[in-house]
Amino acid sequence: MFKKVGIRMIIVFGLVLLLSACGEKSQEDVLEELQENIQEISGYKANAEMKMNTGQEEQAFSIEVWHKKEDFYRVALSNESAEKESQIILKNEDGVFVLTPELNKSFKFQSEWPENSSQPYLYESLVGDIVEDSEATFTSDDNNYIFKTKTNYQSNSNLPYQEIYIDKQSLAPVLINVLDKDDNTRVTVSFTKFEMNPSFGEKDFDMEENMANARPDDVPASGDVTETAVPVLSPVNTVGAQLNERIEQELENGKRIISTYTGEKNFTLVQEKLDVVPTLSSPKVVEGDIVNLGHTHGVLSEGSLEWDYEGMSFLLASDELTRAELIEVAQSIEVAVEGK
Structure with a gap:
């Protein structure tokens, strides 16, 4: 009797192992x-x-x-x-x-x-x-x-x-x-x-x-002027630099803001918003890499990073920031609205 029980237990245990092995993939x-x-x-x-x-x-x-x-x-x-x-x-x-x-x-x-x-x-x-x-x-x-x-x-x-x-x-x-x-x-x-x-x-x-x-239905076409306020954006991560100078330029159909940062590593941030959307033209051919900034994708070239976000165009330029630092500074800009 004990021998039969032992054999049954071995068979059951073997089946359990077999089923387990069949059910789990490596x-x-x-x-x-x-x-x-x-x-x-x-x-x-x-x-x-x-x-x-x-x-x-x-x-x-x-x-x-x-x-x-x-x-x-x-x-x-x-x-x-x-x-x-x-x-x-x-x-x-x-x-x-x-x-x-x-x-x-x-x-x-x-x-x-x-x-x-x-x-x-x-x-x-x-x-x-x-x-x-x-x-x-x-x-x-x-x-x-x-x-x-x-x-x-x-x-x-x-x-x-x-x-x-x-x-x-x-x-x-x-x-x-x-x-x-x-x-x-x-x-x-x-x-x-x-x-x-x-x-x-x-x-x-x-x-x-x-x-x-x-394309959104409310985008102003070429010739239709829609003046809007341009929020000044600043990076939270400045890699040890401080804002040294900010220049605001009135353009014929918009506004440009140039912010210069100096310190451990110098860089310049250019922000631009146009009141009139240009007519669709051929794509701008660029040499660089597509990088994911989270809130948008950018064009990373040697010494510069360019991207668009919420109707504005940005250019971050520096001969001293590494490619990784350019990305880090750009990623920190979106949330850094002055007066927020």
């Missing part, structure tokens, strides 16, 4: 499935909410991502209060574009984007970061596979890690936490919708079509 198994999924799908459409805690106040944005194989991308970024996209990154057969429809403004790059840096809202970028990190850690909960990997931000070493949550059933991204050096979450991307193998229209990735469709 890191290698999941990684292989992710790579196969990336290869098999024709593209995707996704919606996400991004929150950033890299400054004094939390900032929240909505992101819409379209990707069509092989190399077509449309990433639309907007404030939660905005009715239409405030900025669009577009990649098609003609190149990479950063569009600001509100200002009828566009930049064109010959760029390796998005392959040249981590992109927390692009599926293939996340999978690529997992693949590239031989030291990535792997855990799971009831619904998700969880990877912790190194990031690859070319111009920002302050966010070296990320946690990537992947849905067990669909293999779609669910949640991304971008971490600082102390493992504090600084950026969160929460996916609210992820559709694989969607259909796309013929002009979904056309530059002019996207500019026209995303």
Whole structure:
């Protein structure tokens, strides 16, 4: 009798181990499935909410991502209060574009984007970061596979890690936490919708079509003058410099503010707002990299960083700030309204 009970217990224990082994996939198994999924799908459409805690106040944005194989991308970024996209990154057969429809403004790059840096809202970028990190850690909960990997931000070493949550059933991204050096979450991307193998229209990735469709209805056209007050913005992070001089210039159709900072490292901030939106022209061809400033995307070149935000254009220039410091100063400007 005892012998029979012993045999039964061994059989039951063996079945438990077998079922357990079958139910839990290894890191290698999941990684292989992710790579196969990336290869098999024709593209995707996704919606996400991004929150950033890299400054004094939390900032929240909505992101819409379209990707069509092989190399077509449309990433639309907007404030939660905005009715239409405030900025669009577009990649098609003609190149990479950063569009600001509100200002009828566009930049064109010959760029390796998005392959040249981590992109927390692009599926293939996340999978690529997992693949590239031989030291990535792997855990799971009831619904998700969880990877912790190194990031690859070319111009920002302050966010070296990320946690990537992947849905067990669909293999779609669910949640991304971008971490600082102390493992504090600084950026969160929460996916609210992820559709694989969607259909796309013929002009979904056309530059002019996207500019026209995303332009707010109340943008003053060329010749229509709408004078508005220009708030003076100042950086919280000045890298040890102090405001030395501020000059306000009245333009024919707007206003320009030039702020000069001197100290440990000198830099100049130029802020400009036009009362008349120029007629849409050909994109400005630039040499530089697209960088994520949180509230917008900027153009980072040697010694300068240029971006648009809430109807204004900004230029941050310095021969002394590093690329990372240019980004840090620019990221701190949005919340630093004088008199706030």
